[in-house]
Amino acid sequence: MLTTLHKQLLNDYQQNFPLSPRPYQDIAEALGVTEADVLSALTELNDNNFISRIGPVIPPNHIGVSALIAMAVPEQHLQTVADKISAHPEVNHNYEREHRFNLWFVVIAADAEHLDALIDAIEQETSYPAMLLPMLDDFFIDLGFKLDLNND
Incomplete structure (x- = not known):
């Protein structure tokens, strides 16, 4: 079952993922939870196949x-x-x-x-x-x- 935190992560960070030295800390502060909470929730989402990766979408043939x-x-x-x-x-x-x-x-x-x-x-x-x-x-x-x- 998806928790409120799971849903917030899925909803709010499909785009505009923080580009900073501590993006998960930035997300945690925005959502009022700890960085460990964010990392744990993302691990659960990955383990349950709700997400498969966190990374950029780069237009074809712009890099490589x-x-x-x-x-x-x-x-x-x-x-x-x-x-x-x-x-x-x-x-x-x-x-x-x-x-x-x-x-x-x-x-x-x-x-x-x-x-x-x-x-x-x-x-x-x-x-x-x-x-x-x-x-x-x-x-x-x-x-x-x-x-x-x-x-x-």
Whole structure:
């Protein structure tokens, strides 16, 4: 069950996360709790899969190089392949689509050479070919959402 602190963290810090030497202390002061409370609540949210990471969203190809990749994976192997792909720290996220190319993911690497090596490694690990989808137009989708803090 989400506590009020959990909901405040999820609601108030999807964007505008404090950029300071002690961001969790800054959050704690704003919410009237301790830094340890904030860290504990974030650990609980992570352990229960409400969050998967805390970090910046950087527009594609502003730092390093990025790519959208699609793979056609038989349904019975989809979760296993997705788990192997997600194990790479360069993978931002992956998701299932209703299409022959049913597994899509975004990777970010320091340079084109690293990106190519990563894609090759993923193909070797999964035994499925990866289709690189180049970015033609840049657009941003705000994936933030508001929680109903009054609905406990």
